[in-house]
Amino acid sequence: MQSEYQTAGLMLCFTLSRLPVFKAEGDSMSAAIFGELAACAILFGLSVLLCKLPRRERGGRIAAAVCAVYYTAALSLLLCETVRSTQYSFPGFYSTAPMVISLAAAAAYCASMGPEGCSRAACAAVVMTLIAFVLMIAGVAGGFDGERIEFADADRFEQFGRELWKSLSRSCELPLLVTLMRRRSKSPVKASAMYFFARAALSGTAFLICMAVLGDHSRTGQPLFSLAAYAKTALIERFDALVILFRTLCMLISAAALLTGLRICLSEIREKAERAMPLGAAVSALSALILLGADLSPLPLWSTGAGIALAAGISAARKGRGSSGI
Amino acid sequence: MSRIWFFLITLTLLFAAFGSRDTIASLDRAMIHAVGIDRENEGYRVTLQVFRPDGTGSETQLDPAKANVYTVDAAAPSVEQAIVLCEDKLGEYVFIGHCQVMLLGEGVSPEEPERLFAYFLRSKESYLGVRLAAAEGKASELLSAELSEGTVAAQNILNVIKRSAENGATVECDLLSAVNCGSCPPILPLLKKTGAPKEEQSSDEKSSGPEKSSVSQLISVEGAVAFPKGKEPFRLGRGECAAISLVKGKAERLMLPAEDGEKPSAVSVEFSSCRTDARESGGVITVSKRLETVIRRDHTVDVLFRGEELEQRCQEELIALISSAERLSREKGCDLFGIGTTVRSRFPEVWRSCGGDTEELLRRCVLSFEAVCRVK
Numbered sequence: 001m002q003s004e005y006q007t008a009g010l011m012l013c014f015t016l017s018r019l020p021v022f023k024a025e026g027d028s029m030s031a032a033i034f035g036e037l038a039a040c041a042i043l044f045g046l047s048v049l050l051c052k053l054p055r056r057e058r059g060g061r062i063a064a065a066v067c068a069v070y071y072t073a074a075l076s077l078l079l080c081e082t083v084r085s086t087q088y089s090f091p092g093f094y095s096t097a098p099m100v101i102s103l104a105a106a107a108a109y110c111a112s113m114g115p116e117g118c119s120r121a122a123c124a125a126v127v128m129t130l131i132a133f134v135l136m137i138a139g140v141a142g143g144f145d146g147e148r149i150e151f152a153d154a155d156r157f158e159q160f161g162r163e164l165w166k167s168l169s170r171s172c173e174l175p176l177l178v179t180l181m182r183r184r185s186k187s188p189v190k191a192s193a194m195y196f197f198a199r200a201a202l203s204g205t206a207f208l209i210c211m212a213v214l215g216d217h218s219r220t221g222q223p224l225f226s227l228a229a230y231a232k233t234a235l236i237e238r239f240d241a242l243v244i245l246f247r248t249l250c251m252l253i254s255a256a257a258l259l260t261g262l263r264i265c266l267s268e269i270r271e272k273a274e275r276a277m278p279l280g281a282a283v284s285a286l287s288a289l290i291l292l293g294a295d296l297s298p299l300p301l302w303s304t305g306a307g308i309a310l311a312a313g314i315s316a317a318r319k320g321r322g323s324s325g326i
Numbered sequence: 327m328s329r330i331w332f333f334l335i336t337l338t339l340l341f342a343a344f345g346s347r348d349t350i351a352s353l354d355r356a357m358i359h360a361v362g363i364d365r366e367n368e369g370y371r372v373t374l375q376v377f378r379p380d381g382t383g384s385e386t387q388l389d390p391a392k393a394n395v396y397t398v399d400a401a402a403p404s405v406e407q408a409i410v411l412c413e414d415k416l417g418e419y420v421f422i423g424h425c426q427v428m429l430l431g432e433g434v435s436p437e438e439p440e441r442l443f444a445y446f447l448r449s450k451e452s453y454l455g456v457r458l459a460a461a462e463g464k465a466s467e468l469l470s471a472e473l474s475e476g477t478v479a480a481q482n483i484l485n486v487i488k489r490s491a492e493n494g495a496t497v498e499c500d501l502l503s504a505v506n507c508g509s510c511p512p513i514l515p516l517l518k519k520t521g522a523p524k525e526e527q528s529s530d531e532k533s534s535g536p537e538k539s540s541v542s543q544l545i546s547v548e549g550a551v552a553f554p555k556g557k558e559p560f561r562l563g564r565g566e567c568a569a570i571s572l573v574k575g576k577a578e579r580l581m582l583p584a585e586d587g588e589k590p591s592a593v594s595v596e597f598s599s600c601r602t603d604a605r606e607s608g609g610v611i612t613v614s615k616r617l618e619t620v621i622r623r624d625h626t627v628d629v630l631f632r633g634e635e636l637e638q639r640c641q642e643e644l645i646a647l648i649s650s651a652e653r654l655s656r657e658k659g660c661d662l663f664g665i666g667t668t669v670r671s672r673f674p675e676v677w678r679s680c681g682g683d684t685e686e687l688l689r690r691c692v693l694s695f696e697a698v699c700r701v702k
Contacts, residue, residue, distance in 0.1 A: 089450055105334050143502070147602075147671040215506040217454075230454040230502060238423075238453065 006119035007181050007191035010257055013122045014173040015199045016129050017251040019206055020224045020243050021085035025162040028153035029211045029218050035163025036203040043174050044196040050178045051188040064268035067179060071262040074172035075255055079103060082251045089244055110256035115184055122253045129246040136239045139231030140213045148215040149208060180261045355421040359395060362465030365433035366401045372408035373399040373466040397470050406445040423451040426484045428458050429465035436512045437555040439504040446501060454502040457487055460514040460551045471519050483545055487515050490547040494568035494577035497550045509666025509684050511554040518548045554660045569651035573615055573663055575600050582643045584636055591630060595619045595640055595699060604672050611673060613665050616696045623701055637699045644697035652693055659685040
């Protein structure tokens with residue numbers, strides 16, 4: 001059993017991998033802040049509700065199949081986003097297909113550590129990323145102007161709705177928390193509370209700093225990446241390469257967690273057919289519907305599919321630790 | 327099993343290395359330290375100051391003070407096209423990630439920074455904190471100047487700007503500030519190439535050949551230039567720069583005249599804080615700024631001055647500087663103090679009703695300044 005800190009750390013890797021590639025849905029960065037906070041509140045309530053409900057020992061093949069589809073889609077989205085953001089950072093520098101395949105293979109290697117190993121690695125990654133984040137804030141402290149923060153754009157309510165929908169649909173770690181991590185965490189409710197509080201604090205702080213330092217420039221491109229390129233300290237002149245490093249690290253651990261879930265679902269499907277667990281299937285189906293709201297770029301999907309197949313094959317070939325299913 | 331995975335990952339990464347295109351090795355790139363943009367006919371002439379890595383100065387020890395940079399320039403309808411032509415002349419790609427300063431010659435205005443600096447804003451390599459400055463005359467002349475100290479010219483320019491801004495002699499501006507200025511016009515430090523005559527030549531040197539005149543060249547800061555949108559740029563004197571820098575919290579210290587009887591003297595006033603308060607009443611917004619400064623108690627202050635009188639004199643001097651800047655701001659219809667940012671943040675409806683018109687904004691705002699000076 002892993003501690004709630006390890007579970008929260010693993011979930012936080014998902015947030016940290018999404019944060020640098022964040023782009024506002026409109027002109028209002030303040031709508032992004034409130035959208036993210038509202039999404040955290042809604043998802044926290046949902047996770048507490050689902051964690052408190054009783055569960056069966058085995059989820060059933062149908063539930064496992066639905067979860068497998070969801071985890072595959074989430075993994076594909078994660079790889080697509082990473083590739084797109086890396087190409088945004090270094091246009092024309094990296095080739096898409098090898099990048100996707102190598103990332104998927106590296107994620108499979110991380111997944112071979114098992115969920116507990118991934119969680120321990122996630123905690124280390126989160127700590128290092130937060131240290132880099134704090135250093136980055138120190139590097140832009142001179143350009144901080146509180147008057148650039150404004151919360152009264154003309155169409156803020158419409159943008160708030162779009163940001164809320166985007167935050168909800170990007171939160172692929174919630175089904176992972178409710179299904180896979182619930183069995184392995186000592187206190188899933190506490191882990192959920194820690195995670196969503198940390199996510200709200202981190203996202204809110206990041207967006208506020210972007211607004212205060214970059215001003216109107218935060219509405220274009222990827223604001224946190226622009227902030228990292230602007231930050232300058234005595235030791236480190238620019239943080240954009242560091243952001244890419246830690247973002248990739250967090251992405252690998254997140255992908256490893258999804259891959260672990262996928263592997264467990266595949267092993268569950270291979271088991272004898274049992275009565276389906278309606279709750280697990282319902283959660284996964286709902287999550288898949290929400291995920292459809294996300295923006296899936298078709299461009300790297302063929303290589304993503306090959307990468308996922310390779311990674312899933314490598315993961316499933318290794319004997320898993322324990323036989324707990326969904 | 328772990329060895330197979332490690333092998334697979336390594337093999338995949340190997341394919342990734344072969345699969346990448348457009349990879350430009352750092353040795354094949356020219357490191358740009360400074361960029362100069364001048365107006366030429368209907369287009370621009372861009373001057374790039376390139377760092378020469380083959381040692382500090384010349385290849386021999388005889389003249390180690392020689393500058394380790396060289397310039398290349400090209401003219402084109404847009405800045406981006408001119409940079410591409412410079413790349414053709416250099417025979418290598420440029421790397422602008424280490425660009426320290428961008429000089430704008432006379433006739434070049436950053437009032438539309440997204441258009442002028444499009445090349446730099448689009449590139450992920452460029453540093454948003456690159457310093458901008460206006461050159462008196464041609465930017466290319468400033469970049470080509472052989473400075474007497476023999477240091478890297480771009481670094482020298484940067485140091486001159488930084489020290490002057492800290493002392494309130496000018497207003498600093500970087501690329502991000504220029505893009506982000508809002509209602510406040512971009513205010514750039516004004517640089518000038520000055521020459522100081524060297525010592526007179528000896529009689530032996532005079533008889534040996536034609537008279538040689540050698541001048542050591544320096545770059546100095548001559549206040550700043552504001553570039554309001556749709557209007558003629560105008561200069562800001564040292565006093566106005568000091569006032570604007572102090573109110574915005576960008577200056578660290580300022581030397582203020584403090585007459586000691588009949589013998590003029592000066593004291594160093596350090597910036598402490600500037601608090602802004604804004605109230606709306608009947609459609610008029612009153613923006614109050616309280617500037618707090620500190621005079622460090624030292625031997626000179628104790629011996630030559632009396633504490634209260636000195637504080638009063640410095641406060642009056644600061645108010646005079648700020649009032650002068652405010653008069654200039656109203657006369658030119660420019661928001662030099664960045665009041666628009668305050669209004670936009672605290673009274674967004676008023677900001678939207680002004681529709682981006684700075685003169686309308688200034689009409690609806692009443693500014694009041696208070697300066698406090700304490701000897702500590």
